[in-house]
Amino acid sequence: MEIEAAAADSGASELEVVVFPWLAFGHMIPYLELSKRLAARGNAVSFVSTPRNLARLPPVPVQLSAHLRFVPLPLPAMEGLPEGAESTADVLPDKMGLLKKAMDGLAEPFAAFLADAVAAGRRPDWIILDFCHHWVLLLPIADQHKVPCALFQILHAAIAAFLGPQWANAAHPRMEPEDFTVPPKWIPFPCTTFFLRHEAQWVASAFHANASGVSDMDRLWHIWERCRLTIHRSCEELEPQMFSLLSDLFRRPAIPAGILLPAVPDDHDEDHINSRSGCVSRPKVLRWLDDQPPNSVIYVALGSEAPLTLQNIHELALGLELAGVRFHWALRKPAGTSTGNDDELLPAGFEERTRLRGLVCTGWVPQVKALAHGATGAFLTDCGWGSTIESFAFGLPLVMLPFIIDTPMIARAMAKRGIGVEVARDDSDGSFERDGLAVAVRRVMVEDEGKLFATNAKKLKELVVDEGRQEQYIHELEDHLRRNKDV
Template sequence: MEEAAAGAGAGAALEVVVFPWLAFGHMLSFLELSKRLAARGHAVAFLSTPRNLARLPPVPPHLSPRLRFVSLPLPRVDGLPEGAESTADVPPDKIELLKKAMDGLAAPLAAFLADAVAAGRRPDWIVHDFCHHWVPPIAGGHGVPCAVFIIVYATFMAFLGPRSANAEHPRAATEDFAVAPRWIPFPSTIAYRRRSEAEWIAAAFRANASGVSDMDRVWRLFERCRLAIYRSCDEVEPGMFALLADLFQQPVVPAGILLPAVIADGDGERPETLRWLDNQPAKSVIYVALGSEAPLTPGILHELALGLELAGVRFLWALRRPSGMFSAAIDAVTDDDLLPAGFEERTRGRGLVHTGWVPQVAALAHGATGAFLTHCGWGSTIESFASGHPLVMLPFVLDQPLVARDMAERGIGVEVARDEGDGSFDRDGVAAAVRRVTVDEEGKALASNAMKLREVLMDQGRQEKYIDDLVEHLRRYRGCC
């Protein structure tokens, strides 16, 4: 990264504003992109709300002069919990209201841009997220071009398709989303297999409490943005970026996988989870984490726990419980009720359940970790690539089912068996999938395939070139919007 900074002299430094959606997976991805731009000598202003900015990890000191954080106050919206500023602060049925509150940041953004222009610091770009359909008109009024940064699986965007393709090949019934769309020009099995998955994506095409459907937000953005940036690369999704450029009729730039660095312990105390891993045999532990936004219920957690117990393997379970996000059913119970009675006692010695923060990148990189039970969120999947771990996959919403299908086709992971209608699963399905990956002979082939992908993606020179190419695109397409 230090070497990359030396290349900033190849052209004038850029002034870039980044503006992520109010979800930590999005904010952290935008932060990784911001750090790489700052390391190349470009000035970055990271916009978000006060509480979210306070919860972001610290930036390396040598980047601080070029990476500043700008607080925009989130307006109050009826029905949104007091102090809620991110998806981790609200239950799933309130996320639509969070989007409504986000829309209320239009005036603060306009004021920020007006002040920047008046001070002689007109941004060269605003790089924003999927739901900011109102940003391009505001930015255009100040002569600032916009780029959308998509931090989910790029194939997901091809599956959604542009407005024109959906008009030509409309999808109204749930079943329409259970097959690959007709505008994919090559054979593909990427689709929403289960009714519960297809129903979720079909809902994205309908208006919600914010007054705008998620798909209409996306379409408006792509119709107004000059550039689309993806957190992915050709090695992971070959041929996909040319297809996206053709579908959406705009330049498409992969930014690489933007893998976060493993932070050294420094002088602080080593986290409990890593100390526990220190005492486990090499490659013996399956790391379990379903992100901070999976729509979990007590029943789901109990079956997952009993499946881990039945599998008989060592495990480290990062059981996060962000305020409000796990659903009303789970908020009504205590931490002791989240797991089956006696589960921790019965698995003591070979398993650890940690309900606080876990340094996931460090846990995955630890020598004792040999596999990953994941919801297949794109950020977590990318982090698994860096460690070369085979996957036990339990996807829920968004791009997760599509990621799981692709990883299964690549021979990197195994999905937990689920009901094709409601998506439910049981302990036997969890145990069987875990043992296939960690114990059975099949697991050796899965691990070998995962390591082969790791070897390709850990080519640091190649990953840095993706950022260099992005900077060149930002230089080439900046100017009057």
């Protein structure tokens, strides 16, 4: 359904909502999708971020301009961060703690913005914030003006259940990585919500303070204990039983917002993004796909947060070569590499050997359009929740190569649904080899088993990508926000 057509005149007065995501595009984009849907229903939405991040967001439909405004708050300079760094895309992985510390410096300007809004007669009905904004509730910026807060979690809901509230962790302490290799005792039903040994170090580190001086879990626990409700980018069809469990665990409503599937961008949107990225032109990518047979290409993209090394890239490249299938690879240069020449990212001679059946793009790629293209038959992904959701829209089977955060859990959940296979990894360190990657790609793209994966992926599309049902989730969320803003 077009966003412009989603507006509903319920006769109720509009909500005033402030939306404030973490400084990562994997967070800002779904926060923007939620903002657009609320604005399309006649509510006033203020989207808060830093100036450079706002300039890099895709444009919104002009019909929403009266209801959706963007509020820039300059990010304080932080020693150790590159000049002009305002998002996770601008910093190395080991600087994330400093970026969080810099964002903590937005407390004073955000408080001033909120005070000005109240003074102008626009006191927000809600602040929808992210996992790292504990200071909105602790200082207390929101309470000073009697504005309730909701936490919008852009990860799949199962990770919240796995992390659990502070009281559950106190009752069942988890201190070592091995403690995270089994589902927690507070999940009462069979699930894939656990980490393998080589994956568990990330989640264990979330319980320890980083360079910001505060652990990610302390940030989350402060918000979970003080916000009025939680909102999740998911739905009952994908995660049955999970929202009632979360409501019980965190002792506040857990509301699914639906999958917030982005629309396939039109040419104007892509020209806007491309003109700011200075990257690969859209026509080159799509023209190449136009020349390939239907369902013959595997689209390869490992997101913006996967900690890829040059060795990972080389094994992936050689695995694609061994698989012998057509591929379109959106290759992101690993953060911190000294490689100045894009050719040096790939094994010697790889592009020449595969040029008749493969395309490697090291700049911006219109991912949704690439997934939507008729030549695309499967998706090799790190299973970031946003990319996984995008794959649902087109019924694509998956080859899964997860790395951090919730991606391993998502990969296991999708494998359980029978829509793809995970690349084999070494149990001790999580490394993968070209042979294992080639096997996984051929299972999905070449062997008869791939037909079953494709059939199951299309069934999942029919179940989840129901415009009426997804719009109903937004309607129910809006209704909940209206009924509970003054409680």
